[in-house]
Amino acid sequence: MNDWSPKLLKWYEANKRDLPWRGVNDAYKIWLSEVILQQTRVNQGLEYYNRFTEKYPTVSKLAAASEHDILKLWQGLGYYSRARNMHHAAKEIVAIHKGKFPVTYESIRALKGVGDYTAAAITSIAYKLPYPVVDGNVFRVYSRLLGISTPIDSTEGKKKIWEAAAELLPKSNPGIYNQAVMELGALCCTPKNPNCTECPLQTACYAYSHKLTNKLPVKQGKTKVRDRYLNYLVIEKGDSLLLHNRKGKDIWKGLNDFPCIETEEAISLEKLIATKEWKAIFSANKPVIESVAGPYKHILSHQRLNAQFLKIKTSKSIKKLPQDCFWVEKKKISKYAVPRLIERYISNYL
Ligand code: SF4
Incomplete structure (x- = not known):
């Protein structure tokens, strides 16, 4: 638990973007939105989310589709293994869980293509279970807020931030809190020129008080292309x-x-x-x-x-x-x- 979460939640309520998967408790739709939004900007992902939920309103309908139709609907989003894994996982849900979206972290994490991040997002948002969601935005926010200078693209840096996120996660409404941290990273604590004057966490922020907002987070190096x-x-x-x-x-x-x-x-x-x-x-x-x-x-x-x-x-x-x-x-x-x-x-x- 932490001191700043009431401020953060208040900011989130007033500033969050109106997106179709917000306020949804359907784990299937939350999963769809999370898979689509990996490596994709929200504006682009929105259109695909609407297409998929319209054509495949349930996980059983997605499982019954052909791979060709799914790839065609996915066309233009890139990282096509996401679509193939999603299709595979939908079939697993039908075969193993009789078409009902699994309800525990472990059973969701066991689905094809689902990593820690996605499993935590689904369980905390759909089922209100206390799992911290740590994506690129969250790495940045916590690195600055807590003054963590270990590179966020190193195993050690990732572990540090994940542990901090787990410790700071409130027990009540963890899903909303997780979304609030991500939204703060997307709208306010942006990679370049964060808008600290509008930030609800300014008084608690290490990077702000030490004038390090442009130095944190640290990255160890770019992947070779x-x-x-x-x-x-x-x-x-x-x-x-x-x-x-x-x-x-x-x-x-x-x-x-x-x-x-x-x-x-x-x-x-x-x-x-x-x-x-x-x-x-x-x-x-x-x-x-x-x-x-x-x-x-x-x-x-x-x-x-x-x-x-x-x-x-x-x-x-x-x-x-x-x-x-x-x-x-x-x-x-x-x-x-x-x-x-x-x-x-x-x-x-x-
Ligand atoms: S004060 Fe600035 S650097 Fe600190 S969390 Fe807020 S936006 Fe990010």
């Missing part, structure tokens, strides 16, 4: 287009893109045509390269994708289609779930 070079072959034959369904452990599993030749670095057209991958697809055919678009840059958490798209017309059939490729009618392309990078190209060139 890997550059990848993707040469997409957008092959058209008559009214059809060759799509590729992504499988395996790489990015965008389950989504569709085009056949691709990945290279170590950006590559000229001459060199691309000379690769064994190109020859394996076109053998003796001489397809017409209609246009080359790019480079398109696309940033993922640990990768920077540099993509170019070659629009290729071929009148001859391709004897051996590249693995996991299939022809689709060009006018039906919008029915297929594709990552945003591919969507950008399609909306400009197809």
Whole structure:
């Protein structure tokens, strides 16, 4: 328990954003909102939350959907493993819990894709159980408020803040308190230039009184980002287009893109045509390269994708289609779930 929670809760009541999952006790909908909001801005997530709750109002309906339909509805949000895990977990809830959302922290934490953060958010908000929710906003608020200078991206720093959050969590209404700390981080104690003059915790804040608001929290270092070079072959034959369904452990599993030749670095057209991958697809055919678009840059958490798209017309059939490729009618392309990078190209060139 702490001295400042009444002030914080009062501030929260007066300032919280009006969001559709606020005031909801349905654990399924709270779970949906938490999964959607990981790595996503609230404004963008809102639209997806409404789509999902409308199309799949219950966990059983979500479990019964096809993965393709879920990925299509998720399209544009990124981090597609979230959608696949969510679908998997919905099936687990139907199979193990007879379609009723589990009610204990442990059983929720055991669901596929559910980590400490999400399990704590669901149990504290839906069931009023005293589990602290610690997301990026909370790390920042507590680091400043308590003057914790251990890097928040280190195991030790995370542990320190989690322990502080657990100790400070009030027993009554932990869910509202958790949401209030997160909202303070989102609206007031922002990463740059926190609005300390409007902050209800100003008098208690270590960083404010020691003029350290721009020094805390400390981060130990950025994750290395890997550059990848993707040469997409957008092959058209008559009214059809060759799509590729992504499988395996790489990015965008389950989504569709085009056949691709990945290279170590950006590559000229001459060199691309000379690769064994190109020859394996076109053998003796001489397809017409209609246009080359790019480079398109696309940033993922640990990768920077540099993509170019070659629009290729071929009148001859391709004897051996590249693995996991299939022809689709060009006018039906919008029915297929594709990552945003591919969507950008399609909306400009197809
Ligand atoms: S006083 Fe400033 S730094 Fe401290 S918690 Fe409030 S907004 Fe954050």
